[in-house]
Amino acid sequence: MSLQGKTAIITGSNSGIGLGIAHEMARAGASVVINSFTDSDEDHALAKSIAEEHGTEVRYIKADMSKPDECRALIEKAGACDILVNNAGIQHVAPIDDFPTEKWDAIIAINLSSAFHTTAAALPKMRAAGWGRIVNIASAHGLTASPYKSAYIAAKHGIVGLTKTAALETAEEPITANAICPGYVLTPLVEAQIPDTMKEYDMDRETVIKEVMLKRQPSKEFATVEQLGGTAVFLCSDAAAQITGTTISVDGGWTAL
Numbered sequence: 001m002s003l004q005g006k007t008a009i010i011t012g013s014n015s016g017i018g019l020g021i022a023h024e025m026a027r028a029g030a031s032v033v034i035n036s037f038t039d040s041d042e043d044h045a046l047a048k049s050i051a052e053e054h055g056t057e058v059r060y061i062k063a064d065m066s067k068p069d070e071c072r073a074l075i076e077k078a079g080a081c082d083i084l085v086n087n088a089g090i091q092h093v094a095p096i097d098d099f100p101t102e103k104w105d106a107i108i109a110i111n112l113s114s115a116f117h118t119t120a121a122a123l124p125k126m127r128a129a130g131w132g133r134i135v136n137i138a139s140a141h142g143l144t145a146s147p148y149k150s151a152y153i154a155a156k157h158g159i160v161g162l163t164k165t166a167a168l169e170t171a172e173e174p175i176t177a178n179a180i181c182p183g184y185v186l187t188p189l190v191e192a193q194i195p196d197t198m199k200e201y202d203m204d205r206e207t208v209i210k211e212v213m214l215k216r217q218p219s220k221e222f223a224t225v226e227q228l229g230g231t232a233v234f235l236c237s238d239a240a241a242q243i244t245g246t247t248i249s250v251d252g253g254w255t256a257l
């Protein structure tokens with residue numbers, strides 16, 4: 001699978017799944033833009049190291065995905081945008097009646113609204129190029145719910161709806177829009193949930209991983225960032241040209257239950 005000549009922008013990609021997708025896009029020969037809101041020396045060094053590892057161009061562009069103008073500016077600054085992967089995301093775990101309003105707003109802005117803004121800015125570029133792929137990183141929580149994750153689940157169900165709408169609006173064009181729905185992947189986002197979940201259920205780390213997190217993942221294994229990167233690259237392949245407006249679960253059977 002070659003993505004040579006294509007530019008792939010991956011939001012929130014200095015860590016976890018976004019970084020895994022950046023590696024797989026670069027391995028497939030795409031010119032890659034990685035992003036975060038931090039703009040640190042480490043971010044620029046990361047871009048350089050991915051470029052060196054895969055022999056392709058990799059740029060770092062800072063943009064805070066909680067800010068509509070910065071979402072749109074990211075796409076403008078990148079120049080071309082053949083592949084857009086909306087991946088940036090945060091989490092907060094609390095019952096609805098204790099859920100801080102600013103956390104609700106931040107999760108909806110970063111996990112959902114950012115994809116609206118980047119997609120709006122990317123579509124004219126895809127149309128001008130005559131080809132485009134939108135890959136939204138939703139979640140098993142875009143298809144099912146769990147307690148204490150109201151904002152995340154609302155945002156992830158929302159991004160599945162946005163994906164379907166983008167697919168219908170581009171259905172007669174060589175552009176597709178799909179969502180990948182991962183189950184649990186052991187990234188910093190998931191690591192950060194372990195202490196609270198340990199407290200919530202009064203369990204040790206290993207028991208939380210096995211009995212709470214992977215309880216609903218029948219394979220009893222975390223999905224990996226490489227598997228998610230490979231799925232994103234597949235959605236950019238010719239074989240996937242008629243796959244649009246749908247979800248692909250990479251969840252060890254979670255949503256089959």
Ligand code: NAD
Pocket residue numbers: 011012013014015016017018035036037063064065066087088089090110111137138139140181182183184185186187188189190
């Ligand atoms: P992570 O914490 O490792 O990565 C999150 C990324 O988002 C980081 O690169 C971070 O810099 C970026 N980010 C956060 N706020 C940002 C902002 N305001 N502006 C720009 N970038 C920002 O988490 P992850 O697990 O790799 O999650 C990536 C995506 O995958 C998220 O959308 C998440 O909801 C989704 N997801 C993760 C899992 C999982 O089990 N890890 C499961 C399903 C879906």
